Amino acid sequence: MDLVLVNLIDGLVTGLLLFMLSAGLTLIFSMMGVLNFAHASFYMLGAYFAYQISLALGFWMGLIFAPIIVGVIGAGVERYGLRRVHQYGHVPELIFTFGLALLIEELVQFIWVRNQMPYQIPDVLNFTAFAISGNSIPAYKVFMIFISIAIFIGLLYVLTKTRVGMIIQAALSYPRTVEALGHNVPLIFMGVFGVGTALAGVAGVIAGPVLGTFPGMAFVLGSIVFVTIVIGGLGSLWGALVASLLIGWITTFAKSYNIRMEDILNGIGISTPENLSESMFRDIWAVTSPQIADILPYILMVLILIFRPYGLFGNRDA
Numbered sequence: 001m002d003l004v005l006v007n008l009i010d011g012l013v014t015g016l017l018l019f020m021l022s023a024g025l026t027l028i029f030s031m032m033g034v035l036n037f038a039h040a041s042f043y044m045l046g047a048y049f050a051y052q053i054s055l056a057l058g059f060w061m062g063l064i065f066a067p068i069i070v071g072v073i074g075a076g077v078e079r080y081g082l083r084r085v086h087q088y089g090h091v092p093e094l095i096f097t098f099g100l101a102l103l104i105e106e107l108v109q110f111i112w113v114r115n116q117m118p119y120q121i122p123d124v125l126n127f128t129a130f131a132i133s134g135n136s137i138p139a140y141k142v143f144m145i146f147i148s149i150a151i152f153i154g155l156l157y158v159l160t161k162t163r164v165g166m167i168i169q170a171a172l173s174y175p176r177t178v179e180a181l182g183h184n185v186p187l188i189f190m191g192v193f194g195v196g197t198a199l200a201g202v203a204g205v206i207a208g209p210v211l212g213t214f215p216g217m218a219f220v221l222g223s224i225v226f227v228t229i230v231i232g233g234l235g236s237l238w239g240a241l242v243a244s245l246l247i248g249w250i251t252t253f254a255k256s257y258n259i260r261m262e263d264i265l266n267g268i269g270i271s272t273p274e275n276l277s278e279s280m281f282r283d284i285w286a287v288t289s290p291q292i293a294d295i296l297p298y299i300l301m302v303l304i305l306i307f308r309p310y311g312l313f314g315n316r317d318a
Contacts, residue, residue: 015248016148024199030235046204074197233314254293
């Protein structure tokens, strides 16, 4: 039972970290209809900027200013790049953001070289918050949980309870009407893109000391972010949260329990072949859950696309 609680907490941390990253992408897609392939690259920039700022001003200044810098860069990308491409359709948008991701990675390697940066957890949070039967839960993980929950509540409140949120959502469906009411629709889109990239920057600042700050960090989480929003439903903030938590818990539990595929198949009524050594499926029977933990989210995505193509919380008309 204690191991279950530890895995629940670890999976919660992983899932909420993934949510922080996918929330910005969900916001951008739901408001603008743009799938930003460079989103994970802004996450990487957040970690590197925070590291650089922390050298002079400390971790907390990096947490404040790095997402702002990333958000400003993102707004500039929308204003002077993506806006010019948007009129030609989704394919040029995807090509533009994919090229931007490659450019950012090369710039990061040029400025900070290829080595992993010594970006560390702040001393004030570098202690054990509590322990469960000898398994310590670091205070920094608790901090990550509270930051993620605060971001979710803040986004949900702004988008559903404020005038700004109503204007943003109306600008996507009825841009000409919103513009006729005196609102600057291009400025709204630029702001949304900037906020979305800033959220990715926050995720980078928080994750950098734990997962490492290195040039390949965008590639590590880049694909799983798109898996998350596909499972949750494109454009759904609740879907991004639920899908992130599902992925976090599935991968954590799969890595923690060494369950053989043979035991699973026998449990569902598929008996082990008598001549297993000569069977073409012998490798499948020998697979363990930690070996396939990283591909389980992709398997879940395929199943979701088969039985519910618009995602768990998606709209059929999306």
